[in-house]
Amino acid sequence: MTTFREEHTGTGLSEREVGTSLSGRDVGAGLGGRDAGSVRAVVSDAVASDAALVSVADLRVSFGGTEVVRGVSLSVAAGECVAIVGESGSGKSVTARSLLGLAGPGSRVDARSFDLSGRDVRGFRPAEWRRLRGRFAGLVLQDALVSLDPLRTVAAEIGEVLAVHQVVPRVRRPERVLELLDAVGVPDPAARARQHPHQLSGGLRQRVLIASAIAAEPKLIIADEPTTALDVTVQAQILRLLAERKAAGTALLLISHDLAVVASIADRILVMKDGRVVEEGPARSVLASPAHDYTRSLLAAVPSAASRGTRLSDGTPLPRRTLRSSEPFPDRASTPSGPLLGGEPSLSAQVLAATALSMSYGPRRVVDDVSFTLHEGETLGIVGESGSGKTTVARLVLGLLEPEAGQVTLHQRQWSGLPERERRPMRQRIQLISQNPLDSFDPRHTVGRLVAEPLALPRRERRARALDLLERVGLPAAYATRHPRELSGGQRQRVAIARALAPRPGVLVCDEPVSALDVSIQAQVLDLLAEIQAEYGTAMLFISHDLGVVHHVSDRVLVMKDGRVVEEGEVEQVFQQPRHPYTRALVDAVPRLG
Amino acid sequence: MTARILVPTAFLTLLALAVAVPGLLTGVDPLSADPLGALTPPGGAHWFGSDHLGRDVLSRVVYGARHSLSIGVTATAVAVTSGILLGLAAGLSPKWLDEALARSFDVLSTLPELLLALLVIAITGPGTVNVIFAIAIAQIPNYARVIRAQTFVVRHAGYVEQAVTFGRSRAVITAQHVLPNVLGPIPVLATIGLGQAVIGASGLSFLGMGPQPPAAEWGAMLAEARNYLRVAWWEALFPGAAITLTVICLTVIGRRLQHRFEGRTP
Numbered sequence: 001m002t003t004f005r006e007e008h009t010g011t012g013l014s015e016r017e018v019g020t021s022l023s024g025r026d027v028g029a030g031l032g033g034r035d036a037g038s039v040r041a042v043v044s045d046a047v048a049s050d051a052a053l054v055s056v057a058d059l060r061v062s063f064g065g066t067e068v069v070r071g072v073s074l075s076v077a078a079g080e081c082v083a084i085v086g087e088s089g090s091g092k093s094v095t096a097r098s099l100l101g102l103a104g105p106g107s108r109v110d111a112r113s114f115d116l117s118g119r120d121v122r123g124f125r126p127a128e129w130r131r132l133r134g135r136f137a138g139l140v141l142q143d144a145l146v147s148l149d150p151l152r153t154v155a156a157e158i159g160e161v162l163a164v165h166q167v168v169p170r171v172r173r174p175e176r177v178l179e180l181l182d183a184v185g186v187p188d189p190a191a192r193a194r195q196h197p198h199q200l201s202g203g204l205r206q207r208v209l210i211a212s213a214i215a216a217e218p219k220l221i222i223a224d225e226p227t228t229a230l231d232v233t234v235q236a237q238i239l240r241l242l243a244e245r246k247a248a249g250t251a252l253l254l255i256s257h258d259l260a261v262v263a264s265i266a267d268r269i270l271v272m273k274d275g276r277v278v279e280e281g282p283a284r285s286v287l288a289s290p291a292h293d294y295t296r297s298l299l300a301a302v303p304s305a306a307s308r309g310t311r312l313s314d315g316t317p318l319p320r321r322t323l324r325s326s327e328p329f330p331d332r333a334s335t336p337s338g339p340l341l342g343g344e345p346s347l348s349a350q351v352l353a354a355t356a357l358s359m360s361y362g363p364r365r366v367v368d369d370v371s372f373t374l375h376e377g378e379t380l381g382i383v384g385e386s387g388s389g390k391t392t393v394a395r396l397v398l399g400l401l402e403p404e405a406g407q408v409t410l411h412q413r414q415w416s417g418l419p420e421r422e423r424r425p426m427r428q429r430i431q432l433i434s435q436n437p438l439d440s441f442d443p444r445h446t447v448g449r450l451v452a453e454p455l456a457l458p459r460r461e462r463r464a465r466a467l468d469l470l471e472r473v474g475l476p477a478a479y480a481t482r483h484p485r486e487l488s489g490g491q492r493q494r495v496a497i498a499r500a501l502a503p504r505p506g507v508l509v510c511d512e513p514v515s516a517l518d519v520s521i522q523a524q525v526l527d528l529l530a531e532i533q534a535e536y537g538t539a540m541l542f543i544s545h546d547l548g549v550v551h552h553v554s555d556r557v558l559v560m561k562d563g564r565v566v567e568e569g570e571v572e573q574v575f576q577q578p579r580h581p582y583t584r585a586l587v588d589a590v591p592r593l594g
Numbered sequence: 595m596t597a598r599i600l601v602p603t604a605f606l607t608l609l610a611l612a613v614a615v616p617g618l619l620t621g622v623d624p625l626s627a628d629p630l631g632a633l634t635p636p637g638g639a640h641w642f643g644s645d646h647l648g649r650d651v652l653s654r655v656v657y658g659a660r661h662s663l664s665i666g667v668t669a670t671a672v673a674v675t676s677g678i679l680l681g682l683a684a685g686l687s688p689k690w691l692d693e694a695l696a697r698s699f700d701v702l703s704t705l706p707e708l709l710l711a712l713l714v715i716a717i718t719g720p721g722t723v724n725v726i727f728a729i730a731i732a733q734i735p736n737y738a739r740v741i742r743a744q745t746f747v748v749r750h751a752g753y754v755e756q757a758v759t760f761g762r763s764r765a766v767i768t769a770q771h772v773l774p775n776v777l778g779p780i781p782v783l784a785t786i787g788l789g790q791a792v793i794g795a796s797g798l799s800f801l802g803m804g805p806q807p808p809a810a811e812w813g814a815m816l817a818e819a820r821n822y823l824r825v826a827w828w829e830a831l832f833p834g835a836a837i838t839l840t841v842i843c844l845t846v847i848g849r850r851l852q853h854r855f856e857g858r859t860p
Contacts, residue, residue: 398759420764427761439752442771454760503760 052077053136053219053251054099058112061094061103069095070275078219081242081252083262083283085298086272087518095272096222096255100137101129117219134165138213140206142225147209148197154181154208155193161215180211184241202386203234210241214250221245224255231385231545236589239265257518259298260548260591263287271295287593301523302593303552305575311530312523312552319534349376351506351539352430356406357396359389359563366392368563371406374507377533379540381554381571383547383586389563390543394511397541398432399423411506428454428503435512437496441484447495448480454503469498473528490521497528501536509541514549526553547590551575559583599850602843609840612659622650624657624810633826643828645819654810655832661811662837665726665795665804670788672730674780677737682773684738685745686764696742699735707732707790708797720803728803729794733787740783744776751775785848789841796837812837 054076061069069091076082086092097103099116101124114122116136124132133139141147148157158177162168168176174193181189184207197205206226213221223242227235243265246252256262262269262283269286271279271294279292290296301312310317352374359367367389374380384390395401397408399415408416410430415423431454434440441450452466467477473494484492493513500508510529514522530553533540544550550557550571557574559567559582567580578584612619628648636643642651684695702710707729714728748754749772757767798804799813807814812833819830 400755400758424761424763427759430759432756432759434752436752440756442753442775444774453757499756 052115053117054253055113055115056099056111057114058110059095059098059114060110061091061098062108063104063106068275069098072270072272072275072277074270076220076251076253078251079246079249080268081246081254081266082268082270083254083256083266084270084272085256085259085262087257087298087520089274090272091275092255092272093224096224096253097139099222099253100133100139101126102133102139134161134216134218136218137220137222138210138216138218140209140213140221140223140226142228148205150197153194153196154200157208158193158212158215161212165216167216176215180215181208183214184208184211185237186211201234202230203237206230206234206238207241210238210245214245218250220251220253222253222255225257226254227261228256228258232547233385233585233589235261235591239591258591259287259302259519260593263593264591271298298519299593301519302548303523303526303546304548304593305551305572307552311527313520313527318527318530350374351376351411352397352541353409353412354393354397354406355408357393357403357408358405359392359396359401359403366563367396367403369406370558370560370563370565372558372565372568374539374541376506376539377537378556379533379542379554381550381557382541382543382560383545383550383557384560385545385586387562388560390545390560391511392563393560394432394509394541394543397507398430398509399427429505430507430509431500431503431505433493433496433500433508433510433513435515437492438484440496441492443485445483446480447475447482447484447487450484450495451480451498451502454499465502466498469502470495472501472532473498474524488521489517490525493517493521493525494528497525497532501532501538504536505538507539507541509543511543512545513542515544515546522549529553547575547586559586598846602846605839605843606847609659609663612656613663616656616660619656620650620653622653624649624653625808626650633822633829635826636828642832643826645815645829646822646826651815651829651832654815655812655836658810658812658815658833659836661722661805661809662792662795662799662813663840665722665729665799665811666788666792669726669729669733669791669795670784672726673733673787673791674737674784676730677734678741678773678777678780680734681738681741682745682768682776684742685776686749686768686772692742695738699738699742702732703735703739705732708794711794711798712801712803715798715803720806722805725795725798725804728798729791732794733791736787737780737783740779741776744778745772748772748775782848782852785851786845789844789848792837792840792844 052075054074056075057073059069059072059074060067072091072095074082074084074095084092084095094103094107098107098109101121103109111122114120116132121129121132155174155177158180159173162173162176163170177193178189181192186192186204186207192200192204192208197208200208210221210226221242226242227238230238239261242252242254246265252265254262254266266283268281269279269283270277271286271292273294279286279290279295281291286295287299290299297313300307300315303312350373353372355371357367357370358365370389370393372380382390382393392401396403396416399408399418403416406416407414410426413426415426432440445453447470448463448466451469452462455462455465457465463480467480470477470479475491475494475498479487479491479495484495487495496513508529513529514525517525526549529540532538540553542550542553554571556569557571558565559574559578559580561582567574567578567583574583575587578587608619626649628644630648631640631644632646632648634640634644634648636651640650640652642655645651645654680695680699684692684699687695705713710732711725711728714731715724718724718727751771754767754771757771762770795804796811796813796816799811800817802814802817805811805814807818815833816830816837819826819833822829
């Protein structure tokens with residue numbers, strides 16, 4: 001096996017530096033150049049060759065003795081879309097970056113063969129890599145805001161790629177920039193070219209990034225989670241754009257954690273786990289009849305309409321929800337664990353109601369005439385894209401914001417518009433689980449102390465109850481003495497759930513509780529929430545941008561757009577027969593498996 | 595631990611010893627005068643020489659540490675405590691009150707510390723306690739501004755909001771979550787501030803505003819030695835060196851701490 005090594009000076013490459021080095025500029029200082037002749041040869045090879053653009057066998061990448069990519073073989077042909085799917089830490093991004101010589105500082109890259117457009121790149125020097133990037137392959141990263149230089153206009157950003165690779169003569173550059181922006185579907189290119197990244201929406205930024213990636217007319221686009229930060233309708237547009245490039249003959253290497261995203265566009269799929277490819281094949285067969293257990297569990301973990309009523313992690317049915325009438329005024333001296341206080345089951349006890357809520361920030365109305373009710377044991381989903389006002393609704397019902405108009409009742413008692421002193425005794429009846437649990441934990445506290453915080457009990461009982469709660473959410477008691485920073489994302493969310501359950505609330509407000517998690521971890525957390533709801537009869541207000549998740553967990557759903565509720569109803573009815581055009585657009589934009 | 599940190603630490607340890615048990619470092623009474631043995635150069639009986647009244651300079655420097663440092667430490671403690679309370683109050687108050695407090699911090703910090711301290715002394719009159727308050731008042735804005743800025747960050751933190759949803763009162767949330775999380779920069783600031791306070795204390799004593807004679811205080815010793823500078827350099831050199839070394843050592847350690855904690859969240 002031949003070995004070549006990538007040496008980086010400095011401490012690390014930021015996203016922006018990666019972007020910069022893609023456009024061919026020096027990142028490290030003092031990297032020796034080489035005459036352009038041999039590099040030209042690479043480029044003309046690329047033009048001549050119609051065979052596999054990328055042909056890598058037994059790729060291994062290690063960082064300081066830890067192997068993160070363990071023998072990946074990969075080939076991509078012109079006009080083909082290959083997708084690498086895997087969860088965080090599977091080595092998918094490192095694999096993709098290795099193809100550009102950007103595996104990262106301190107990395108060691110080995111391969112049995114490593115040919116890019118028919119040329120062996122093992123032993124390439126930094127200068128040779130630089131010429132190869134941009135011309136041979138363009139990289140599109142997840143977050144366009146950090147990948148674009150905030151101080152440069154769109155025109156300067158794209159123009160630089162054109163200048164470095166001398167794609168067109170200087171005088172034709174401005175014209176070419178506009179053509180490129182037009183090609184990626186940026187409306188009014190002339191005006192947009194003069195703007196800076198912060199003036200653009202997330203979707204437009206991603207388009208600009210794609211425009212600069214294709215500016216040097218590369219044979220290959222490597223897109224690393226290109227749509228993960230985007231709303232579902234924008235995601236659909238970007239995927240369409242990538243599909244157009246593919247139809248135009250560009251090869252596409254798509255990296256994603258989301259099987260549904262790649263399903264619509266990939267020809268072949270590689271499923272990666274722990275640095276290895278566990279399954280590989282044509283997209284249709286991988287998705288329809290996965291051979292490997294891991295692929296099957298990944299597919300099963302995707303929440304959707306079909307998964308309702310079953311556990312996502314193993315497919316077994318969830319326990320049926322039992323409705324108990326909860327005690328609106330908690331008796332602090334009651335039994336320390338177990339379900340909410342028993343009593344006559346009343347099937348439709350209304351626990352939360354919002355009537356004509358409105359809220360503005362300055363002249364902008366972020367919540368406009370929103371009404372809903374939530375009953376015991378029920379889950380009400382709220383879906384909407386960023387800026388639709390979902391989170392503001394959550395803060396209004398939690399009593400963290402006062403509505404300008406309208407009112408909230410909790411357990412059929414007035415909740416909004418009360419002085420804090422009167423609200424305090426009822427506070428624990430409604431609890432929040434947020435997207436990023438780490439933010440909601442005091443950084444100095446241990447897990448045990450965090451979970452015990454809401455409990456007004458003597459010290460010893462508090463500790464016992466905290467351990468009970470940790471056990472209930474599937475964390476060993478030993479975790480009580482750890483700090484949340486030492487836990488994984490899924491474990492942190494379990495701690496957040498244990499903490500929210502501690503005061504035995506009647507209502508749980510879940511604001512994007514699983515958006516930051518891998519699909520298999522997301523499945524476990526959703527299962528846990530469902531079990532808890534079945535056990536305690538807690539009502540849930542479940543806010544998410546992910547229609548699949550909402551479809552899986554909710555009984556009823558509200559669709560929000562620009563602060564208004566555009567549609568509401570039973571979840572099946574809303575998602576299967578959407579009445580409002582916006583709901584229809586949302587539902588249509590959701591990428592589907594198979 | 596490099597020499598750059600070891601040497602200041604050693605010196606400050608010695609100083610702490612001088613404050614706690616001065617008898618360990620010198621057997622001589624700092625106040626016992628011996629007019630016949632006045633202005634003896636360093637050596638033999640008097641390692642640091644003797645002053646114009648024949649008092650042992652070494653002994654006076656050692657006992658003087660107690661005066662100079664206790665003024666510095668107390669003034670810093672008063673400034674830190676009031677700075678934290680005022681900064682926290684500003685950061686948690688309604689806008690009008692916050693504005694009023696913040697602008698008063700601004701006004702205070704436009705005046706040089708020593709000038710401000712002199713102004714306070716001019717009003718209250720000389721004396722050890724008054725010097726402590728004069729220095730403390732001059733230093734309060736340094737701490738209050740930082741704490742106010744920290745409070746703005748922490749009071750919107752997710753964990754504060756979460757505590758609200760647990761039905762905690764404002765006072766409990768402030769004590770359990772806000773206060774502990776705004777204190778991060780204080781140790782560093784206070785270490786550097788302590789050096790400044792020692793200079794301030796010596797400066798005011800030099801002007802005769804601090805502990806009154808015959809008390810041994812470094813600044814006051816300098817003031818007395820000034821008249822004999824031509825004949826007895828040692829009477830001024832050693833207290834002066836004590837002040838300088840103390841401040842340098844505190845600053846070195848403060849900067850070192852700052853360097854270590856820079857960029858870290860509390």
